[in-house]
Amino acid sequence: MSAETPAAPGHDEHYLRVYRRNFRAWRGTRPFWAGLFVMLGGLPIAYFPYANLQIGHLTLAMQTAGGSSSLIIGVLLVVLGFTLWFQKHVRTFAGIAAILLALVSIPLSNLGGFLIGFLFALVGGAMAVAWVPGGDADATPAKTDTTGEGGAPEGAADPDTAILKPVVGEPNDLSGTSPANGANGRHSAG
Numbered sequence: 311m312s313a314e315t316p317a318a319p320g321h322d323e324h325y326l327r328v329y330r331r332n333f334r335a336w337r338g339t340r341p342f343w344a345g346l347f348v349m350l351g352g353l354p355i356a357y358f359p360y361a362n363l364q365i366g367h368l369t370l371a372m373q374t375a376g377g378s379s380s381l382i383i384g385v386l387l388v389v390l391g392f393t394l395w396f397q398k399h400v401r402t403f404a405g406i407a408a409i410l411l412a413l414v415s416i417p418l419s420n421l422g423g424f425l426i427g428f429l430f431a432l433v434g435g436a437m438a439v440a441w442v443p444g445g446d447a448d449a450t451p452a453k454t455d456t457t458g459e460g461g462a463p464e465g466a467a468d469p470d471t472a473i474l475k476p477v478v479g480e481p482n483d484l485s486g487t488s489p490a491n492g493a494n495g496r497h498s499a500g
Contacts, residue, residue, distance in 0.1 A: 338444070339398070339443070339444075340394070340395060340396075340398040341394050341395075341398060341401050341405075341437060341438050341441035342394075342395065343434075343437060344394050344401070344405065344434045344435070344437035344438035344441055345390075345391040345392065345393075345394030345395040345434070345438070346391065346434070347391075347430050347431070347433050347434025347437060348387055348388075348390050348391035348394060348404075348408045348430070348431055348434035348435060348438065349387065349388050349391030349392070349434075350391075350427075350430045350434070351387055351408070351412060351423075351426075351427045351428070351429070351430030351431025351432070351433075351434055352383070352384040352385065352386070352387025352388040352390075352391065352427065352431065353384065353388070353423075353427065354384075354423030354424065354426045354427035354430075355380055355383050355384040355387065355415050355419050355422060355423040355427035355428070355431070356380055356381050356383070356384020356385060356387075356388075356423075357384070357423070358380070358419075358420050358423050358424060358427075359377040359380040359381070359419060359420060360377060360380075360381070379418040379419055380415070380418065380419030380420065380423075383411050383414065383415045383418065383419055384419075384423075384427070386407075386411055387408060387411055387412075387427075387431050390404045390407055390408050390411075391408075391434070394434075394438050398443070401438045401439070401441055402438070402439055404435075404438055405434075405435045405436065405437070405438030405439035405440075405441075406435065406439060407435075408431050408432075408434055408435030408438065409431075409432060409435035409436065409439075411431060412427075412428050412431035412432040412435060413428075413432075415427060415428055415431070416428060
């Protein structure tokens with residue numbers, strides 16, 4: 311094969327399509343967008359207290375005592391974002407922690423990264439809490455009505471919701487404390 315021989319046409323596109331398909335399958339099994347939003351929320355919270363803004367010859371530095379708390383909150387949010395990507399079973403904890411860190415970032419780190427980081431982290435945390443793993447659409451067939459008239463299917467009536475008929479010949483003691491049932495005046499909880 312010489313240098314003038316072109317590569318096989320469509321070879322790179324095939325790998326790109328396979329990669330995109332695999333990435334979509336991976337992304338669909340976890341709260342991907344929630345993790346991305348939480349990570350994007352952590353970056354401005356951690357960045358702004360250490361950034362120097364140049365306005366002409368004037369340097370605006372916002373390095374305050376809140377800089378360490380901003381760095382800690384920002385790094386924790388980025389770690390929670392990665393946790394949402396790679397440990398999907400802790401999504402509720404990570405989502406609630408992201409929401410709490412976003413709320414704490416308002417007083418501790420320049421209004422939560424000038425509200426940019428706060429909003430991203432808050433939305434990402436809410437998305438993480440609300441995310442539910444999807445089920446296979448083909449795995450559960452649709453239920454059909456077996457009665458033909460609507461209502462509960464035959465034989466599937468819930469005994470707890472059925473109308474109770476009084477029992478003839480039994481004492482009508484609902485407290486369970488009659489001597490006839492052996493409780494001798496004691497409640498069942500005692």
